[in-house]
Amino acid sequence: MTDVTSAFSLNRRDDGIAILTMDVPGESMNTLKAEFAEQIAVQLDEIEKDSSIKGLVLASGKASSFVAGADISMLAACQSAEDAVALSRSGQQMFARIENMKIPVVAAIHGPALGGGLELALCCHYRICSLDDKTVMGLPEVQLGLLPGSGGTQRLPKLVGIQKAMTMMLTGKQLRAKQAKKDGLVDDAVPLSILMDVAIQFAKKAKPKRQPPKLNLVGQALERTPFGRNFLFSQARKQTRSKTRGNYPAPERIIDCIEAGVSGSRGYEMEARHFGDLVMTPESKQLRNIFFATTEMKKETGVEGVAPAKVKKTAVLGGGLMGGGIAYVTSSKAGLPVRIKDIRSEGIANAMKYSYDLLIKKVKRRFMRKSEMQKQLALLTGSTDYSGFADADIVVEAVFEDLSLKQQMVADIEANAGAQTIFATNTSSIPIGQIAAKAAKPEQVIGLHYFSPVDKMPLAEVIPHAGTSDATISTTVDFARKQGKTPIVVKDGAGFYVNRILAPYMNEAACVLLAGEPIEQIDQALLNFGFPVGPMKLLDEVGIDIGAKISPILVAELGERFRAPEAFDKLLADDRKGKKNKRGLYQYSGKKPGKEVDESVYSLLGISPSQKFSHDQISERCVLLMLNEAAMCLAEGVIRNARDGDIGAIFGIGFPPFLGGPFRYMDSLGINHVVARLEHYQGLYGDKFTPAPLLKEMMEQNRSFYS
Template sequence: MEKANNETQTTAENNAFTLDVHDNGVAILSMDVPGESMNTLKMEFAEQISAMLDEIESNNKIKGVVVISGKDSSFVAGADISMLASCETAQDVEAISTGGQQIFQRIENMQAHFVAAIHGPALGGGLELALACHSRICTDDKKTQMGLPEVQLGLLPGSGGTQRLPRLIGIQQAMKMMLTGSPVRAKQALKYGIVDDMVPRSILMDVAIELAQKPKPQPKPVKLNLMGQFLEKTPIGRNTMFKQARKQTLSKTKGNYPAPELIIDCIETGIDKGIQEGMSVEAKNFAYLVMTPESEQLRNIFFATTEMKKETGVTGVEPGQLKKVGILGGGLMGGGIAFVTATKAGLPARIKDIRSEGIANAMKYSFDLLNKKVKRRFIPKSEMQKQMSLLTGSIDYSGFGDADVVIEAVFEDLELKQSMVHDVETHCNENTIFASNTSSIPIGQIAEKAARPEQVIGLHYFSPVDKMPLAEVIAHDKTSDKTISTTVELARKQGKTPIVVKDGAGFYVNRILAPYMNEAANILLAGEPIEHIDRSLVKFGFPVGPVKLLDEVGIDVGTKIIPILMAQFGERFKSAEAFDKVLADDRKGKKNKRGFYAYSGKNPGKEVDESVYELLDIKPEQSLSGVEISERCVLLMLNEAAMCLDEGVIRSPRDGDIGAIFGIGFPPFLGGPFRYIDKLGAKYVVERLQHNSTKFGDKFLPAPKLVEMAEKGESFY
């Protein structure tokens, strides 16, 4: 298409918007926030957008407007969340929401045909802006995705998203997107009807300009099957659908997260009482949620992880090169590490195992995950082949000579790991880093016989590696700063949030988890039913209960760390006798289909194996409340976290909070162990620990750090 001559171009210094009017009657409204890599919507932009809309309205030559991003890799990533912190009252927040709604409503009411040309992420307020336009086109690029992720921050879409999306793609699909916060790729967006067309990036602007020259389209009815028509178009159907949605939501949130229910309220109000009433409820609910402690903590997590992405492992120390990674061991962990190395980091991964079957299993692990994505049309087959080509294997060290990092993922045996350090130092180059995925053995011991101990480090992943977001980077006292920064960079490239922790038994995450699990076992031995213990901690906010978690990770694996912790920290970590008896009965949990839960019958893994009570000589009877159970388990975790901070195991309360949330599912709405202690108050936590120590022994003695904070009235943040 021939480039039209420009008639006028309007911009101002520090203005995020430019208006470029072409002779063909199409104006290009481009957004490019100065000094930022991504576009975000800010409060101060309201005047700028209004001025642009005034100009469009006053120029009767403009028949169409293409809304596009001036950024190379994103449309609009959402609203600037930091502006919410400056709001002192719910009324302040409601004013922001109403202001956003009014601007987007004005776009929808414009005579000119507004076309959103989307490349890269269009999330939150970015998608709401696109929804206010009359047409939407996106690129077929893998960077392009659309979603309303506000629920993940304890919020809801506050600029008309709860009203426009259901009208565009149907109530059920829109509700699913808003309640999960999950974005959709370009292909799905086209299939659902979020966009009208999907094109290669090279012609995005041309196609958008052509479309903008056409008259404004009339809204199309949503395509629904018979059941969909009953559920969405009849009062009885809608009543059933919203009732069911609330029931399912409550079963997932346990009442700990208020946002999902309020999202449903907004959608239902808009459908039943009209869009104006829906907008009004949306603004009020958005304002209410911003002021909740749950949203405040979820936003804290968002800011913490954003901050962490900008950090190197050691301030001022740049990471070394990362061109190739070696992996020792083709088991579940090795396969998972190889997968994230190839698919997320885009680095060649060379797998070594003593058996060729081990290599084949590790390859199959990646193949199965990628094949599932191909079948669901998330990625084309060519992309899968490209990623699989990064995986190679051998039963010796051939192909390891040029590896920048070699990650060891074999079973927990000190001598074996030490011999692998020697092998890597022999077969790889002099700069190769040896990273151990041990979950329990101190890194200093693994590096004891190393010729280059400064290049030995711990890199502890959590299972399953493709899903769990945390990685612990463990430096022993001889690890070099360059090794730390390079390992942090590798973990980040693999899609992980890394925290740097000091060497020692259990490191950070397993060390704070062990007393929590131990106490659950003690409560079980005292006669509390397993379901009651697990239910109590799920209600508290953990994704699974402690007994169920032990079955999931493997009872043998979960208990292996206890002797190592006892060797360093003494009786505080003495394990409950239950573990020995259960292991002696060859119960390893889910992996050998024998554990605390039953893995045969109609609901495998859902019901308790009653024979375990007989084995432990227990007559189960509920005598403690759920609050008493959760308090006992969680207090020990909080206490241990405070000790870890005091001993320098973690660098900051922030790292401790992110580690607990991403590593073991500490309830995100509570902000992590340190934010939760601040919420309760150190004085209260110390009092509860002392109260429990009189009943259950010295393991509940409060950490000196907490006692000091209680006396001085201090907090972690």
């Protein structure tokens, strides 16, 4: 008899096939927990003793997931690498027992089979998955600074080949059903309605004799000869180091485990050992902190106790890049109809083309059916007037950064939309209170700041002004979340949070340049620190003219520390706006557009470039100002807590995830150290480095942000 608290239940059929169902009590999705090793062992004992069972199907009792992975929280209980090694070995032994069963075992996969969930499926003799859109398979452990620790590094290459397995594990890439079937990850992909029937038929077959994965001639030369494998692993390490810059230890450990497995030299032992070591690294701990923080944030409404209103129809003002991106995430992620208004019909066409271009790529790569693309495009309509706005629940404004124009937009929406319509402005710099100053219903005006490109950047800042209602805040947060964003609520004010902490960092990079440091050295320093883009390149990407517009707004409200170096006026006078007009700090003509510095910038700025500072000195100067400003934002209530500040910086400007965000990074450095280094640079470069009062206070009281 099965224990009622067990996540596993066994059902014997008359035809000799048994169904072992996993259904974790009280959870919406199945996750693997440490205590399941004992529970599944009880079931396997029972199956092995029963000679009437000729085949076994592993299935999920959840309606929309197979197994979403291992329960990450159990890693926090590991006091040492040995504890984590033991956890890995336990998983390996449990899955090896399934793999070595005398009867055929079939995984019936519907919904996500990720991490430990896919490792469970890999140890089965057959894998059948549903063709449902919910079904995805992958090993995303690298995103938590880990590697698959229950045999995944060993079994996956034998199934799909070394290169495909390596790509999946090094990127966390997820495969949909058809791709999984094509790559040999699953034996069949069938409609959900017949998934169990097909799985049962496979369970009646003999255990398969595994054939090596199908490879083309190049694949065979690389994967099936010692010389080819040596070349493959050597190139993989080289490419990985150039991407990670030594900041993430997990990818190289993954490569080590795969290589050990294919060469037959104790791969499972290496996997367990490396898994244990990685669990204890500061990088993995910070990446897991981010995972827990974002999971926690998904449960929050904008204002506690205030439920969001239901949004059924939306509208977007402005058909530019931002407007097109906002319309895309609203229709494709939130599944809501969007009315796009632009003063020109070309603007509407461009906004619609933005969605078409992204969706047709998915169709070509077989991530989406053409019918699904057409369904999503049908949600987009456009107009050069306000027809179709009367029943919009939320209107997102994405017009030019001009206060009077935005105030006019508020008036237009109040005149042409419904009484309940929320006006959400996607401004990057103008205080929301000013935009709402002439509104008849200021309580329904709010900031909703997206980051470019909208379809890729995960953050949205939700910015209520003093008069915004709680209902408007909660509804806007819920709306942003449905668009696939991670929203943080920030206080109204110049630059809000993300641009406010970015500005001093960018200004300091400019000061280092004007001191004669070569542009590529500055960018390399911050790339090595862990940012995805260097500050000089970022200035070109965002637009030098945009930076020039934001700077006076920040100076007016926040003071002289935000003043941008005047030399940048020379760039604008020379019509250098960056990538948008192919004239900036980098060259945008020739064979490598955007890769090489435009040397003529130096004479324009009146400097002779020569390397004076180390990469560490450059990155420390720039990053310290960002950290200091983040502390001021927390003290002023611009962000609600350190957690929101960390997520905002990581998701909004690519602050290095392995450092955990500005606040966790300050904690790891020690507040004393941060203050000492700020004071050091204050002595060298002036009062812009004056430590935030909060940091001085925390130092005196020996406090940290997360204590």
